[in-house]
Amino acid sequence: MMLPALLVFVVFHYAALAGNVIAWKDYRPYLGIAGSDWVGWENFELMVTGDPAFWNAVRNTLVLTLVQTVLVFPAPILLALLLNSMLSQRIKRVVQSVLYLPHFLSWVVVVAIFQQVLGGGGLINTWLRQQGMETFDIIGNPDLFIGLLTSQVMWKDTGWATILFLAALTSIDPSLYEASQVDGAGRLRQLWHVTLPGLRGIIILLLILRLGDSLSVGFEQIILQQRAVGLDASEVLDTYVFNHGIAGNAWGEATAVGLVKGVIGTLLVVGANKVAHLFGEAGVYKS
C-alpha cells in the first residue's frame, strides 16, 4: 500500500535533491548538469560579499516571517476556540464552511479579489471617486505591503488551519471540564488550565513545522503583486530565486540561495525540536 507513495517521494523528492549540485556549477540549461562547468563555492559568494538585492530579500523575508509567525500562526487557535464555544452545531457548521471556502481559491483569484475591492479602480475607490471623496491607495502602497500580504494570508487560510486545532479540542477529555467546574473554575480559567494545555502538543508541533518553512513566505502571492510596489518592498528569498535565477539566468546562484534557505529551515526544525524536548514536549518525534 505504501509503495506508490514511497515511489513518489523517492522520485520527486529525494532523487530531485541531486539537482542541487548546480549550486556548485556554472549551470547552462543547454549543456545540462553534467556538461556545465564546476565553479566550487563561487555561487555562494553573493551571500557573503553582500549583493544588496539579496540582502534586501533576506530582510523582507525575515520581517514577513516575524509578522506572520506572530499574527498568522495564533489566529486559527483563537478562531478554533471561538468556534468550539458555539453552542448551535448547525450555525457552527455553516460558519466553518464559509471560513474554509477561501482556502480553495488559488492565489491568482485571491489577489484579483483584493484588487477588485481595494485597488485604485476597485469597488471602494470607484465609489469614493463617484462621490467626489478622497481615494486611498492600499494595493500599490509599499508601506502597507506587509499588512496587505498578511491580511490576505489570514483571509485565505485561517479558517482552514482551524481544522487541526478543532480536532485536538475534541480529544480533550470532557471530564476535565466537569472536574474544573466542580472546583469552581469559570470559562477563562477552564480555557487557561484545561483547553490550552490540551492543545499545547499540537501547537508546538505545528510551530516547529512552521519554523521549517518560515523562510517561505508566499511565492505566488508576492510575485503576483510585486510590480505594483517595487522590489524594495516586495522581494523575498523565493521571488529572488525566481527573478535572479530563472528570469535573470543565474541558475547556479539561485540554487545556492535556495539550498542555504533549505539548510536554515532544517536547522530551525531540528533546533526547535530539541528545545521542545528540553521542555518535555514530544515535538515532531519523541527522542
Added chain:
Amino acid sequence: MSPVSRRTVLSTGGTLAALAAGGPLLASCGGNSAPGGTSSGGAAGSDAPVAAPTFRAPEGPEPDIAGDADIPDTFFSYPAEPTVSVPEAPGDGQPLRILTQTFSPVTAQPPQNTAWANLNDKLGSALEIQQVPSGEYATVFATSLAGGQLPDMFFLAEQPDMPDMVEATCLDLSDHLAGDAILAYPNLAAIPSDCWEAGRYNGRLYGLPSPRGAMSSGVLYRRDDLLAAQGVAPEWDDFEGFFSLAQQLNDPRGGRWATTIVPGQYIKNMLGIPNFWQYDGTTMQSWWTAPQMEEALEAQRRWAEAGLMNPDAFASPNTKVWFSTGAAYFNPDSFSAWSQYFADPPEGFDIDVCQIPAFDGDGTGHLWMSFPSYGRAGINRNAADRVETLLKVANYFAAPFGTQEYLDVKMGQEGADYTFEGTDPIATSTGAANSALGVRYIADCRIANYLPGHEDSARKLDASIRELVPDAFRNDAVYLYSETVESDFASSAQMFNALEADIVQGRKQVSEWRPAADQWWADSGQQMAEELTEAYHAAGRG
C-alpha cells in the same frame, strides 16, 4: 520572446522594459526582438557566414497602396479567388509539437477549436501547440530547455550564450535555406532577406523569422471619437501642451482617464532618446545613459503624480480593454494592434496614431523603429529526420496575403471561424479567438495592412506609418552579437526597470538614476558598447 517578464514589462508604462529587453509593448504585440537590440550574430572566429536566403517576391495581388521594406502593403479587399501556394499537404501524418507564445488568451483545443482542427487537416499533421502567455514565455522556455523538453519547433526566447545555446539545441538550417536552396519553400523565400539575420548564429542559419517591418513599433494611440465628443483637437506642440491637454481631459470621477498607463515611451520619443543602442559616429550609446533620461523620468513622475493614468496602471494594467471601452483617451501600443482594435469595434469607434513633436517644441520627436523580424523560431536538433516536413509546415505558416493558406492560418475555417462579405473574410464571433494559435511566431509572411470593411482606417494607418517612419530611430545594434550583452543584459534590464518604476511611482528620486547608470556603464555597459561597436564595424555598418 524576451527575458523580461510581464511583471517588469508592466512596470513603468510598459515601454522601458519592453523595448530595452526587446520584449513586447505593454499588453500589445509590438516590440523588438532581442535584449539591447542585439542577439543573433555570432562569436568571433566562426566560419565564413553562409549566404542569405534568396528573396523572391510572392506572386500575389497588387496592393492598393504599395509599401516598402518598412511599410506594409495596403490592401482594401481580399482577392476573389485566393491562390494556392502550397499544393500538397506538407505534413507527414505524425503529430507536430510546437512551443510558442501568445498575446491573446490561450485558445480552446480541437475539435472545439475549428480553426486549429482545420489547420491540422490542411497540414496533414496534428499540431500539438503549447501556447504560453508572452510575459511568461522566457521563463517557460528556460525551464523547458533545462528539462530537455523542447518540442519539434519553438519560438526562441533570449538566453545567455545565445549562439552556443542555439547551436546545441537547434538544427542548422543553412543547407536547406541559404542562397537558392530556399526556393524549394516559396513562401519562406518571400520573406525579406534582412529578416533572416535574426536567426543567424555563428554565420549559419538556425532561425525562422516573422517579418514585421515597422509594424511592431510602439506608438501612442488616441480615441478620435471621444476627443471629438469633448470638442478637443488632438494637437500639441510640446510635452507641456500634451500634459495640459491630458489634465483637461482627465476625469476620474467619470471613470475616464487621459491615458491607460504612463506614456513612457512616447515621452522618450519626444526627447529623442536612442532606440536602445545608437552609434554616434565612433561608439555605441545606450538609452540608459542618455542625458535626456532625467527629463524623461521627471515627466513620467509628474504624469503619475497628477494621476493622469488609470489608477490600476501599475498594479493590474488592462490597457487594450480600457482603451477599447473608452476608459482612456490615449494608449501606447504598436502599429500592429490597429487591426485588433477593428476586430470588433464599438459604434462610432475612431482611432488614430499621435504625431510626435519634440519635447520642447523645437522640431520633431523620433519613433523607435522595431526590428525587421519579431524574434525567430528554431527547429529541434533531435528532429533532423523530419526537417523537410517541418520546413514545409513553416512554409505553410508563412503563406502571404491573397492565398488560401493565409486564410487557413490567419482566419481559420470558412463558415465556423469566418464568412465572406463580398470577397472579404470576416471573423465570426469565435473566429478571432480560435485562430490566435501563436504559429505566427514560428514563421510568418510579411505583414499586410488589411482591415476588411474599414478602408478608411487602412488608409489612416498607412498615412500614420508614412509620417512617422522617416524620422524614426533604429536600434543600431540590431542583430549584432556581444558576449557581455548576452551574459549581463537581462540582469541590467531588470535593475533599470525596477529603478524606473520606483522613480515614476515616487518611491525613489530622479537623481538616483544617474549614479546607477554610471555604475552600470563602468561595470558592464561600456564593455557592451565596445563589443557592439566592434561588431558594428565588422559588419561594415560603421
